[in-house]
Amino acid sequence: xxxxxxxxxxxxxxxxxxxxxxxxxxxxxxxxxxxxxxxxxxxxxxxxxxxxxxxxxxxxxxxxxxxxxxxxxxxxxxxxxxxxxxxxxxxxxxxxxxxxxxxxxxxxxxxxxxxxxxxxxxxxxxxxxxxxxxxxxxxxxxxxxxxxxxxxxxxxxxxxxxxxxxxxxxxxxxxxxxxxxxxxxxxxxxxxxxxxxxxxx
Numbered sequence: 001x002x003x004x005x006x007x008x009x010x011x012x013x014x015x016x017x018x019x020x021x022x023x024x025x026x027x028x029x030x031x032x033x034x035x036x037x038x039x040x041x042x043x044x045x046x047x048x049x050x051x052x053x054x055x056x057x058x059x060x061x062x063x064x065x066x067x068x069x070x071x072x073x074x075x076x077x078x079x080x081x082x083x084x085x086x087x088x089x090x091x092x093x094x095x096x097x098x099x100x101x102x103x104x105x106x107x108x109x110x111x112x113x114x115x116x117x118x119x120x121x122x123x124x125x126x127x128x129x130x131x132x133x134x135x136x137x138x139x140x141x142x143x144x145x146x147x148x149x150x151x152x153x154x155x156x157x158x159x160x161x162x163x164x165x166x167x168x169x170x171x172x173x174x175x176x177x178x179x180x181x182x183x184x185x186x187x188x189x190x191x192x193x194x195x196x197x198x199x200x201x
Contacts, residue, residue, distance in 0.1 A: 005039060005067040005116060006102075006109060008092060014102050016094040021045075027069075027083040027091070034072025034079060037099035040064055043089025047081045048170075058170040061086065061163070063150075070117065073099060131172060136182045139172040144192065144201045158193065158200040 008016075018041070021027060027038065030049060045062040047069075059081050062068045072079055073096050094102070103110040123146070130142035148159040165183065169176040183199060186192050193200045 005065065005113070008039075008041065010102075010106075010109070011039065011092055011094055014094060014098055016092050019091045019093055021085040021089045021091060023085050023087050023089075025085045027085065028079050030080065030082045031078050034069060035096055036069075036093040037067065037073060037096065038069050038083075039067045039092050041090040041092050044086040045083055045089060046086045047083050049081050056170050057173065058167060061167075067116075070113075072096075074117075136172075136174055136178050137186060139174060140168060140179060140182045141186065141191065143168055143171050144199070148201045161199040161201055 016037075021043070027045065028034070040062050042064055044064075045068060047059045047062060048056045049059060050056055060068075062083075069079055069083055071077060103113060127142060127146065130138050133139060143163070144161055147161050147163060151159055151162070163171075165179045166176050168174075168183075169179045172179070174182075183192070183194070187194050
């Protein structure tokens with residue numbers, strides 16, 4: 001997203017504070033209660049589930065301007081994934097009760113927030129449908145197209161994919177070797193291009 005979900009000046013007026021996070025630092029753990037609304041100002045955050053063997057499944061990368069970890073604020077449940085700084089990052093956060101009051105008193109912000117949650121839910125259904133496929137090409141292409149949709153507003157313009165092969169593997173459940181082979185096949189059939197090792201979709 002190119003613009004913040006909620007204007008930073010609005011958050012600051014309501015008492016939000018900045019927090020610096022170092023690469024690899026955990027912001028919150030899966031299964032814990034949500035105490036803050038989080039919005040990323042600078043850097044990148046990954047949202048992951050970790051299985052019993054320690055393997056990460058990446059649910060989403062959070063980019064500058066995006067909010068994350070909202071579900072416990074709305075249903076009093078727990079976080080469904082762990083948030084980890086993927087690089088040195090700057091967050092702005094607002095305590096849960098103040099955030100909910102902000103929504104109550106600002107219908108436009110509330111509506112925009114609800115619309116964003118709906119778009120994310122729709123996106124998740126689409127991803128789950130494609131990742132259920134046994135075809136590695138469909139899985140990889142789904143992730144590449146999703147990245148392009150989120151980062152390139154011009155439909156027919158090629159977008160450099162800012163994901164490593166390992167990250168794509170962790171987002172699809174595929175082995176990294178399978179991802180490498182699949183990307184090569186997609187390149188050979190003209191579905192994407194590769195320049196100096198970088199993938200463009």
